[in-house]
Amino acid sequence: MTTPMTAERSARAIDDIPAYCLDLAVRARAAGRRLARLSGQRRDAALLAIADRLIAAESAILKANALDLAAARQAGLAQPMIERLTLDGSRIAKMAEGVRQIAAQIDPVGRIIEGSVLPNGLKLSKVRVPIGVVLFIYESRPNVTSDAAALCIKSGNAIILRGGKEAAHSNQALVTVIRDAMAEAGLDPDVVGFVATPDRAAVGELLKLEGRIDVVIPRGGESLIRAVTAQSRIPVIKHYTGNCHIYVDRRCDHDMAEAICINAKTQRPSVCNAVETILVHREHAETGLLARLCQGLSDAGVEIRGDERTLNAFPQARAATEADWDTEYLDLVVAMAVVDDFDAAVEHINAHGSCHTDAIVTSDYEAAEHFIRDVDSADVFVNCSTRFSDGGEYGLGAEIGISTDRLHARGPMGAMDLTTYKWVVRGNGQIRT
Amino acid sequence: MTTPMTAERSARAIDDIPAYCLDLAVRARAAGRRLARLSGQRRDAALLAIADRLIAAESAILKANALDLAAARQAGLAQPMIERLTLDGSRIAKMAEGVRQIAAQIDPVGRIIEGSVLPNGLKLSKVRVPIGVVLFIYESRPNVTSDAAALCIKSGNAIILRGGKEAAHSNQALVTVIRDAMAEAGLDPDVVGFVATPDRAAVGELLKLEGRIDVVIPRGGESLIRAVTAQSRIPVIKHYTGNCHIYVDRRCDHDMAEAICINAKTQRPSVCNAVETILVHREHAETGLLARLCQGLSDAGVEIRGDERTLNAFPQARAATEADWDTEYLDLVVAMAVVDDFDAAVEHINAHGSCHTDAIVTSDYEAAEHFIRDVDSADVFVNCSTRFSDGGEYGLGAEIGISTDRLHARGPMGAMDLTTYKWVVRGNGQIRT
Numbered sequence: 001m002t003t004p005m006t007a008e009r010s011a012r013a014i015d016d017i018p019a020y021c022l023d024l025a026v027r028a029r030a031a032g033r034r035l036a037r038l039s040g041q042r043r044d045a046a047l048l049a050i051a052d053r054l055i056a057a058e059s060a061i062l063k064a065n066a067l068d069l070a071a072a073r074q075a076g077l078a079q080p081m082i083e084r085l086t087l088d089g090s091r092i093a094k095m096a097e098g099v100r101q102i103a104a105q106i107d108p109v110g111r112i113i114e115g116s117v118l119p120n121g122l123k124l125s126k127v128r129v130p131i132g133v134v135l136f137i138y139e140s141r142p143n144v145t146s147d148a149a150a151l152c153i154k155s156g157n158a159i160i161l162r163g164g165k166e167a168a169h170s171n172q173a174l175v176t177v178i179r180d181a182m183a184e185a186g187l188d189p190d191v192v193g194f195v196a197t198p199d200r201a202a203v204g205e206l207l208k209l210e211g212r213i214d215v216v217i218p219r220g221g222e223s224l225i226r227a228v229t230a231q232s233r234i235p236v237i238k239h240y241t242g243n244c245h246i247y248v249d250r251r252c253d254h255d256m257a258e259a260i261c262i263n264a265k266t267q268r269p270s271v272c273n274a275v276e277t278i279l280v281h282r283e284h285a286e287t288g289l290l291a292r293l294c295q296g297l298s299d300a301g302v303e304i305r306g307d308e309r310t311l312n313a314f315p316q317a318r319a320a321t322e323a324d325w326d327t328e329y330l331d332l333v334v335a336m337a338v339v340d341d342f343d344a345a346v347e348h349i350n351a352h353g354s355c356h357t358d359a360i361v362t363s364d365y366e367a368a369e370h371f372i373r374d375v376d377s378a379d380v381f382v383n384c385s386t387r388f389s390d391g392g393e394y395g396l397g398a399e400i401g402i403s404t405d406r407l408h409a410r411g412p413m414g415a416m417d418l419t420t421y422k423w424v425v426r427g428n429g430q431i432r433t
Numbered sequence: 434m435t436t437p438m439t440a441e442r443s444a445r446a447i448d449d450i451p452a453y454c455l456d457l458a459v460r461a462r463a464a465g466r467r468l469a470r471l472s473g474q475r476r477d478a479a480l481l482a483i484a485d486r487l488i489a490a491e492s493a494i495l496k497a498n499a500l501d502l503a504a505a506r507q508a509g510l511a512q513p514m515i516e517r518l519t520l521d522g523s524r525i526a527k528m529a530e531g532v533r534q535i536a537a538q539i540d541p542v543g544r545i546i547e548g549s550v551l552p553n554g555l556k557l558s559k560v561r562v563p564i565g566v567v568l569f570i571y572e573s574r575p576n577v578t579s580d581a582a583a584l585c586i587k588s589g590n591a592i593i594l595r596g597g598k599e600a601a602h603s604n605q606a607l608v609t610v611i612r613d614a615m616a617e618a619g620l621d622p623d624v625v626g627f628v629a630t631p632d633r634a635a636v637g638e639l640l641k642l643e644g645r646i647d648v649v650i651p652r653g654g655e656s657l658i659r660a661v662t663a664q665s666r667i668p669v670i671k672h673y674t675g676n677c678h679i680y681v682d683r684r685c686d687h688d689m690a691e692a693i694c695i696n697a698k699t700q701r702p703s704v705c706n707a708v709e710t711i712l713v714h715r716e717h718a719e720t721g722l723l724a725r726l727c728q729g730l731s732d733a734g735v736e737i738r739g740d741e742r743t744l745n746a747f748p749q750a751r752a753a754t755e756a757d758w759d760t761e762y763l764d765l766v767v768a769m770a771v772v773d774d775f776d777a778a779v780e781h782i783n784a785h786g787s788c789h790t791d792a793i794v795t796s797d798y799e800a801a802e803h804f805i806r807d808v809d810s811a812d813v814f815v816n817c818s819t820r821f822s823d824g825g826e827y828g829l830g831a832e833i834g835i836s837t838d839r840l841h842a843r844g845p846m847g848a849m850d851l852t853t854y855k856w857v858v859r860g861n862g863q864i865r866t
Contacts, residue, residue, distance in 0.1 A: 033783075037806060114849075116828060122817055124827055131839055132809075214839050235668070235840050256862040263864035350466075372857050373470060376565075384555055384860030393865070394557055394856070395549060406564055406647050407668050408841040411856045416547075423827070423844045424805050427817030429689040431696035432826070 021205035024193045025212040028133045031190035032158030040107030046185035047103035051096040053181040064173035099150040102397035108416040109156045123426040128419040130156030132214035137162045139220035142170035147398035149192045155418035160193040207232040219401045239401040241328045242272035242356035244386045247345040249362035250281040257361045263385040266300045273389040277335040279345045302332045309338035325352040346374045357389035378411035454638035457626045458645040461566045464623035465591030473540030479618035480536035484529040486614040497606035532583040535830035541849040542589045556859040561852040563589035565647035570595045572653035575603035580831035582625045588851035593626040640665040652834045672834040674761045675705035675789035677819045680778040682795035683714040690794040696818040699733045706822040710768040712778045742771035758785040779807045790822035811844035
């Protein structure tokens, strides 16, 4: 599976990590510059070639994945970790489908954000361009490899992939497939660079390459992101955790409220867009909805940590402590509190939330619009599950992460968010007086 | 001129800098949240009130400015510095006019960047929202005070202003006018905070307030920007210097080329969008344009540092060294080189430029379009002077700076660039399966 080029790289890695990393970045810059000059059609054709090759290379990919799985079992990795690491025919098909969906997106490169003719006749436009070279540092799930590479190719960026060591064989196999497909489509394979050494020093070296790498996107646990941010001289787009809320407003459809709360908590509790705290308007102590929500969640296997008024309505709940309002459980546990009114709910969310995804369930027009305006989060939802906060669900094909930063990109980041812009001014001899 | 509130603050500043800075940030956050809820009409009305008060308070502002000027002369500041510091009736009128122009802009808050209805009926939109709290650190020119405050009010952000100590009295007077006008217009004056102590420790304290301040914009010399970036835990949008280029292509209007080169170099040589290197296609050694450009620049008082081929055409020029290609002179000096072709020009610009503003003079359609595509700069110009790289010229009313970063904002930053976005999803009960 290993091409001569990647073999040569791995060999060099052992000798001289700084030189190896510099070489990766220099190749990525050159390849990225060439990629940015190609038409969207050429980039999309390469993506389709990658999708086809992923399917065709299934057995080689699964062989590499088996090596990672064997090592993981030997190392005694927990079952959920092994589950995340595991590839099979259907997962590879999904990866290929994701790449095809990214190919089908609108080309973000060259899109005009705004434009005007200035009084002196200058024609001004603000045009999307690739960011340049993206360093992507991620953990365990190998399917992220093709998502990230595809989003960068789509947006005209070069990418340097640094995956978790647990998935080293799988990632190497996937990158080889991607690079071979690019070469076949006439694109420079160095658009997709791969850090082919498990040596942690490589990350430190790469994070020093300000000016050669334009942005770092770490995706994984909070400790990874904090470590990268502390070390990096390059701008980092951070993807911290999600302490997501649902506020069940005074006027709402009770069935809808119950369905949304249970879905947001239980459909996949281990991910960042699962709900962690449910706030319920005080009138629902009387309407019975509070008890009904608790019962429904409890029946679905959820542990409830409630404030005093929640405990009054549902004595089986455990008493919440102050820490519960700030905790991302990533598990079948939910914090529940009764709030006096809309303002108290918004205040609680802005004080305790992580500005990730927060939802209101309401049938009140004003409450919906004010919630959208006042909740300071990347993703603000009305009458739907927080679980929709996702690049695939938003129609972006995939996501390179869900930004909890405020600058450049917020929430699920697709190909469009991997671009920046340049101002283009066309004149016919204008000088400034 | 000093209101009781600012007087109280100054007093506290002397005692406890960390507490003073925290208080500034907390007030700014609360005021910013309230500002973001107001209609654009209310924000614009406050801007017009500020413009009116600036005119009405002319004598008080000039009195404060006189104190700064007296101190500057006593300290022996250089004449250009004193010139930058000086306010007069006409400059104050221009400041007021800038604020009015900002008020006249389209409201960036709430603008929908994109939106769609997803297959499951969810209505998705990406909506512009204020960034939050901006810390603006700037040097000497007091007119920047009203520009920055007005851009932040327009975009729904709170701002904390930290000006240079040379302009302390002028800035205090201007901030008082702005805050009084806001109070009069029914807005919270704490939207415009002011660091009323010259103590440098205040900057260090403010740069620690991650989560309370959302972005830092330093505007001034490179050393200021480097110091802020090194210290800050908050994202910084950097405004480094401009090593701007003009490439005079093979096919071009010679008169236009001469006019643009002379204008870009001499109209205001001390600023970041003045041209620093001129590249000329080799054929112009024969067409005579190379010698003509040199003569014209020389006649305009510009010192020319040329490569060998430039010296052949214009022996009076001084020989350039390698360092000249990387130097931002900010003076009546220009580096000149002859390039073999279009590609060599682009390569030179991408290698030596600072990704600020670069221009081509050409009558060749392909060359123009390829220059726009291939030059990796924030501002790419065809057939006009680099001096147009400016928020006012772009019709943004003013600029809070000219970003040389790649993420979030590039080039002149107006009110639109002081926003981020949130994803809004409106549903009617959707859950994820």
